[in-house]
Amino acid sequence: LDGANSPSDETEIIYRTYPHIDVDELRAAARTDDNLQKAIAHRNAICTINENMVGLRSISKSEGAYLGIIECNKGIELLSDSSKNMARKVLAEFIERRAMFRGICIGFDREGPKYDPHPSALEKMCRDTFEDATSVIEMAPHHSSPQMVAFAWSYRMQVFEFFNNNRHMYSGFQREERVALEDIHIVLSDPRSREIDQELAREVLANVNDASSSDEE
Numbered sequence: 001l002d003g004a005n006s007p008s009d010e011t012e013i014i015y016r017t018y019p020h021i022d023v024d025e026l027r028a029a030a031r032t033d034d035n036l037q038k039a040i041a042h043r044n045a046i047c048t049i050n051e052n053m054v055g056l057r058s059i060s061k062s063e064g065a066y067l068g069i070i071e072c073n074k075g076i077e078l079l080s081d082s083s084k085n086m087a088r089k090v091l092a093e094f095i096e097r098r099a100m101f102r103g104i105c106i107g108f109d110r111e112g113p114k115y116d117p118h119p120s121a122l123e124k125m126c127r128d129t130f131e132d133a134t135s136v137i138e139m140a141p142h143h144s145s146p147q148m149v150a151f152a153w154s155y156r157m158q159v160f161e162f163f164n165n166n167r168h169m170y171s172g173f174q175r176e177e178r179v180a181l182e183d184i185h186i187v188l189s190d191p192r193s194r195e196i197d198q199e200l201a202r203e204v205l206a207n208v209n210d211a212s213s214s215d216e217e
Contacts, residue, residue, distance in 0.1 A: 072098035099132035
């Protein structure tokens with residue numbers, strides 16, 4: 001799966017790589033695993049979707065994200081019951097990528113939602129994105145790479161930011177707030193964190209402080 005540092009970073013939506021997976025080892029594992037072989041086809045389909053969505057711009061972001069979610073769901077269904085190491089690594093990719101595509105639909109790229117869903121549907125997609133990101137983090141270090149964990153932290157922070165910015169519409173996101181604040185602390189205290197994640201963390205934290213000040217007033 002090629003992809004992005006964050007849903008807003010279009011260039012890397014295409015060109016991100018997952019160095020924790022060796023291509024030759026993946027091909028060798030697929031020779032004896034029919035489901036993995038089928039999953040690779042969906043993996044390749046996602047690369048094509050990304051190229052068409054961002055590189056060629058022959059399809060819209062909303063269409064590309066929708067198609068990407070479908071391919072991720074198919075790959076996850078094929079691999080979710082596997083205990084094999086390579087299958088679990090590819091499964092983690094699909095889960096991380098599904099979170100990214102959902103983020104595009106929700107509007108994490110700052111362009112707003114790519115469709116006009118009912119607020120309850122948007123809430124469900126946010127919570128599903130949060131759970132996908134949490135799964136990616138829990139699958140580390142054996143199946144998710146540090147890079148993927150960094151992406152997952154950013155998705156969880158963005159989910160909380162969405163709820164916090166729309167607190168007049170949504171409630172019951174205390175868990176998302178608690179976890180996101182922990183993620184923010186990790187990102188800001190780690191000098192190895194990407195600048196884009198540090199900027200996001202500072203922004204979300206500032207919004208939290210602003211919301212707290214407004215509530216006190």
